[in-house]
Amino acid sequence: MKFAIVVNEGPYTHQASDSAYHFARAALEGGHAIYRVFFYHDGVHNGTRLASPPQDERDVVNRWSKLAAEHDIDLVVCVAAAQRRGIVDAAEKKRHAKDADNIAPGFRISGLGQLIEAGIRADRLMAFGD
C-alpha cells in the first residue's frame, strides 16, 4: 500500500511527529511505500537543522532526515506555515532577505498543493496531530 503522511504538530511537545515516524518505519518494514510526508501547522518545526537535543535523547529532526536518505522519502514543509514560523531554505532566505536558512537535510519547502496531491496519489493519507 502507498501511504502519505501529514504531521501537524511540532517535535517534543507533542507525540505526533514520533508516532508518524514510527508509523513510517513500520510501514516500510512491512513492505509498504511512503509517497510523501507533509509537515503542516507547527509540524514545520520538525524541519529545522538547528535543533540540538541532548545526546542521550532521540533527535526527532535527524531521524526524519536519515529516514529520507535511507528510503528516498519526500519530506515537504508547507511554505505558508514555514514563513509564519521561520523555517527557511536557500530560496526563501533570498526571497525574504533573511540572514540565514535552517532547513534540515532531506526536507524541502513547497506549497499546500503537495498535501492535496499526496491525498490524491496515495492509497491512504495518515494524519498525525490533534
Add this chain to the structure above:
Amino acid sequence: MTDEATAAPPGAVKKFMYINRRAPHGGNYAQEGLEVALIGAAFDQEVSLAFIDDGVFQLKTGQDTAAAGLKNFTAAFAALGDYEVKRIYVEAESLARRGLTADDLMPLMYEDEDDDYAEKPLIEIIGKDALADLIERQDVLLNF
C-alpha cells in the same frame, strides 16, 4: 500565496472533507485549514467542509478580531463558493449545544453551474448521525 498547484492526475477524483473542530481565533488551525480548502480547489476533487464542536463558531456572523490584534480571516469563508466547494455541513447538535441557530451563521452562497448559475446556500445543517454517514463515505479526511 506562493503556492503553485500541480495538476491532478486525470481521472482521479476523490472525496475530500475538511473537518473543522476548533474555535476560530484561539490558534492557527482554523485559518490554516481554510487555506487548505482554498488551495485544494485547483485540483478538481469533490470537496466539502464540516464544522463540528467549537468549529461551528468559525461561521458565526459579525466576528471582530481587532481588539485581539488578529486578522479576521473568517471573511474569506465568503469566497468558498467560488472555490468549487459545494457543501458546508454544520452539525446541528454542536450548534444547539452552543445556543446558536442557522441565523447566527454567515449566509454563504454558491452559484450552481448545473442550474443556470442560480445562487444557492452553501451551508447545510445536519444531524450527527447523517454527518457520520457522510464522513464514512469520504476518501480523504483532514481535521483542523
